[in-house]
Amino acid sequence: MVVDAPTPSEAGDFETQDLLINVGPQHPSTHGVFRMVLEIDGEVVKDLVPYIGYLHRGAEKLCENFDFRQGIGYMDRTEYLAAHNAELSYVMAVEALAEIEVPERAQWIRMILCELNRISSHFMFLGAFGVDVGVFGTPFIYAWREREAVIDLFEEISGDRMMYAYFRPGGLAWEVPVNFEERVREVLASSRQGVKDFDGLLTENEIFIARTKNVGVISAEDAIEIGMSGPSLRASGVPLDLRKTEPYMYYDQLEFEPITAEGGDVFDRYLVRLKEISQSIDLIEQCLERLEAGPIMAEKMPRMLRLPEGEAYMRTEAPRGEYGIYMVSKGGNKPHRVKVRSACLSNLQALKQMSVGQYVADAIIILGSIDIVLSEVDR
Amino acid sequence: MKGILKSMMVTASTFARKPVTREYPEGHRELPERDRAFPLLLWDQDIDEPFCTGCHACERACPVECMTVIMKDNPNHTSNDGPSKRRKIIDKFYIDYARCMRCNICVEVCNFEAIAMNNTWQGHETSVYDRSDLVMDLPQLLAQSKAKQIEEWVAE
Numbered sequence: 001m002v003v004d005a006p007t008p009s010e011a012g013d014f015e016t017q018d019l020l021i022n023v024g025p026q027h028p029s030t031h032g033v034f035r036m037v038l039e040i041d042g043e044v045v046k047d048l049v050p051y052i053g054y055l056h057r058g059a060e061k062l063c064e065n066f067d068f069r070q071g072i073g074y075m076d077r078t079e080y081l082a083a084h085n086a087e088l089s090y091v092m093a094v095e096a097l098a099e100i101e102v103p104e105r106a107q108w109i110r111m112i113l114c115e116l117n118r119i120s121s122h123f124m125f126l127g128a129f130g131v132d133v134g135v136f137g138t139p140f141i142y143a144w145r146e147r148e149a150v151i152d153l154f155e156e157i158s159g160d161r162m163m164y165a166y167f168r169p170g171g172l173a174w175e176v177p178v179n180f181e182e183r184v185r186e187v188l189a190s191s192r193q194g195v196k197d198f199d200g201l202l203t204e205n206e207i208f209i210a211r212t213k214n215v216g217v218i219s220a221e222d223a224i225e226i227g228m229s230g231p232s233l234r235a236s237g238v239p240l241d242l243r244k245t246e247p248y249m250y251y252d253q254l255e256f257e258p259i260t261a262e263g264g265d266v267f268d269r270y271l272v273r274l275k276e277i278s279q280s281i282d283l284i285e286q287c288l289e290r291l292e293a294g295p296i297m298a299e300k301m302p303r304m305l306r307l308p309e310g311e312a313y314m315r316t317e318a319p320r321g322e323y324g325i326y327m328v329s330k331g332g333n334k335p336h337r338v339k340v341r342s343a344c345l346s347n348l349q350a351l352k353q354m355s356v357g358q359y360v361a362d363a364i365i366i367l368g369s370i371d372i373v374l375s376e377v378d379r
Numbered sequence: 380m381k382g383i384l385k386s387m388m389v390t391a392s393t394f395a396r397k398p399v400t401r402e403y404p405e406g407h408r409e410l411p412e413r414d415r416a417f418p419l420l421l422w423d424q425d426i427d428e429p430f431c432t433g434c435h436a437c438e439r440a441c442p443v444e445c446m447t448v449i450m451k452d453n454p455n456h457t458s459n460d461g462p463s464k465r466r467k468i469i470d471k472f473y474i475d476y477a478r479c480m481r482c483n484i485c486v487e488v489c490n491f492e493a494i495a496m497n498n499t500w501q502g503h504e505t506s507v508y509d510r511s512d513l514v515m516d517l518p519q520l521l522a523q524s525k526a527k528q529i530e531e532w533v534a535e
Binding site for chain 1: 381385388390393417442480481482492496
């Protein structure tokens with residue numbers, strides 16, 4: 001039997017169908033095991049459904065079985081690109097519950113390390129983001145070079161490159177090396193050069209601008225409603241920086257202004273992070289001026305810390321936004337409940353809103369611009 | 380166009396810089412003193428026995444439960460006309476390197492300074508063909524310290 005070819009008028013009546021594309025969970029551009037299902041019409045994203053949970057390890061539940069020193073190692077692993085910041089929230093929650101006074105020197109060193117960690121984390125973002133945008137190689141390797149300098153310093157101080165386990169409730173695990181200040185200044189010099197490199201490499205590059213300007217825009221109102229925080233929120237023009245609005249440690253003694261941008265697009269999120277590296281370098285220099293000799297551990301710390309009943313929520317400004325630890329204690333040497341408030345999980349909620357109406361290729365750089373760490377999302 | 384030229388200038392300028400890469404398997408970089416790989420046990424060179432008395436402190440403090448400790452009466456104790464003051468000594472000690480998360484807590488809780496984090500390259504390069512080969516027993520844990528291949532770093 002011969003079937004007649006459809007006439008042009010009949011062909012026009014064919015149904016068009018949206019195409020579903022599955023990206024991830026193992027995909028080079030999803031920054032970990034993140035899966036999203038895109039519904040596309042031609043090249044335009046019509047809908048986006050994110051799936052998380054591939055990296056869930058139950059860190060919160062595990063912490064219930066650990067005393068307050070054992071839990072620190074697990075906090076490292078929730079936020080592996082900025083482990084110092086994650087540890088900080090945890091030990092601060094313990095200190096708030098136990099009402100421990102932390103010595104000044106320990107606080108300053110903590111601040112220096114957290115800011116250094118912000119530098120290394122943002123360099124990681126710049127490198128990975130460069131790859132997402134399509135400048136393969138150059139920014140990635142440049143970022144790695146600068147990050148390596150910071151990480152080498154961390155290795156000299158804490159002994160490990162990523163999972164530091166260096167902060168303790170009440171202070172620090174051990175004293176920093178004798179040449180600490182000198183080494184920090186060396187690293188800062190190389191980071192400053194790195195910022196200059198990136199500024200020249202990407203900020204004014206026409207191709208880069210064409211790719212990122214006015215892509216994935218999110219307004220300040222929407223960003224606040226979603227609960228975004230950190231550089232992703234500040235790129236939309238909201239000057240919310242916990243270091244400034246709710247100073248912890250000695251951030252109130254330092255001079256700085258939250259860095260914001262107006263557009264709320266991918267380019268602004270890049271720019272805010274680049275400027276934050278310079279800001280962190282500046283902050284560390286201010287910290288180094290105020291660093292004095294002294295004890296690094298609170299006095300009369302018991303061998304096994306036992307907390308009174310109560311609850312505490314301590315939040316800090318991690319590189320990706322507000323990283324908070326909510327800890328409930330019912331007495332004893334183990335927490336009753338530890339809840340991690342992860343900035344990435346909240347920031348990720350904006351992905352759909354940013355991506356719908358954009359091209360498929362742009363959905364990838366939008367995801368990159370949020371700078372997610374999947375281990376923090378899933379915990 | 381100006382921006383692209385500027386980017387090119389940045390890449391061109393890196394030609395003049397010193398390379399930062401290291402040839403890894405051929406050459407090893409010097410590890411910092413505090414570098415920590417996996418824990419190992421220390422050997423008391425004076426009395427020729429391990430420092431560890433098998434007190435279970437590290438086993439209890441380990442967050443990932445990677446250690447197994449069994450103690451015994453020390454045959455070298457002074458009551459047996461031996462040179463050692465340790466009444467008890469380690470009999471069997473297993474550390475599962477595959478589970479260890481290198482948090483340094485075992486070193487901190489040890490009362491006898493008998494355990495230390497390995498800060499040599501040997502401690503980092505532990506690749507094996509079978510995961511069960513990563514469960515280290517007492518002779519393996521003591522070997523490096525016995526041969527004086529490890530310099531201990533003690534936190535103040």
